[in-house]
Amino acid sequence: MWKLDKTDKKLLYLLQNNSKRTTKAYANQLGLSTTAVYERIKRLEREGIVKGYVALVDKTKVDQSFTVLCHVKLIQHVKDFILQFEKEVYKLKEVVECFHTSGDYDYILKIHVRDMQAYRDFMTTKLTAIRHIGSTQSSFIINEVKNSTIIYLE
Numbered sequence: 001m002w003k004l005d006k007t008d009k010k011l012l013y014l015l016q017n018n019s020k021r022t023t024k025a026y027a028n029q030l031g032l033s034t035t036a037v038y039e040r041i042k043r044l045e046r047e048g049i050v051k052g053y054v055a056l057v058d059k060t061k062v063d064q065s066f067t068v069l070c071h072v073k074l075i076q077h078v079k080d081f082i083l084q085f086e087k088e089v090y091k092l093k094e095v096v097e098c099f100h101t102s103g104d105y106d107y108i109l110k111i112h113v114r115d116m117q118a119y120r121d122f123m124t125t126k127l128t129a130i131r132h133i134g135s136t137q138s139s140f141i142i143n144e145v146k147n148s149t150i151i152y153l154e
Contacts, residue, residue: 002047007032009153011040012049016150019053056149064112067141068119070127071105075134082106088130094122105137116140 004012007030014026027037044050059065074081082100089098089109097110109127113119119138127136 002043004049004153008040008044011037012044012153013150015041015044015050059112063114066113066115066119067144068109068111068113069139069141070109070111071137071139072107072109072127072133073105073135074107074132076132077106081132085130085132089127092122092126094126 010030011026014021014029023038023041024034026041027034030037032040041050059067072085074085085107086098086100089095089107094111094113095109096112099108100106101108111119111122113122123136123138127133
C-alpha cells in the first residue's frame with residue numbers, strides 16, 4: 001500500500017465534501033494541473049482508498065426518517081449462526097448499517113423506516129424471522145446531532 005501525502009489527503013477531503021466537482025476545480029484548489037489531479041484520483045480509486053461515489057439522500061424527504069439502533073444477541077455465538085445472520089441481514093433493505101460488536105450484544109443495526117408501525121412490521125415479519133436470534137433491544141433516535149460521512153486524515 002502506498003503512503004498518502006499531504007496533497008492526497010487534501011484531495012480526499014475535497015472529494016468527500018463534493019465528488020461532483022470537476023477535476024479542474026480540484027486542481028485549482030490544490031495548485032496542481034488537471035492531469036496530475038486526474039492521475040491522483042485514479043490512483044486513489046485503483047488502490048481501493050476511494051471505494052465509490054454516492055448521492056446522500058435526505059431521509060425526511062423520502063419518508064424514511066424514523067431511525068432505530070437495534071441491538072441483536074444471537075442464541076449462541078458460533079460461526080454457523082454468525083454467517084447465517086450476516087447473510088440474512090444483508091438482504092434487509094431497511095438495514096443501512098450492521099456492526100458485529102463486542103459487549104452485551106453481538107450486532108448493532110442501523111435501520112431507517114417510515115414510522116413506528118413500519119418498524120413493528122419490520123421486526124415481526126423480517127428481523128425476528130432470522131433464525132438464531134436470542135434477543136433484541138431497540139433505541140429510537142430522538143434527534144440526529146451529527147451525521148457525517150467524512151473521514152478526516154491528519
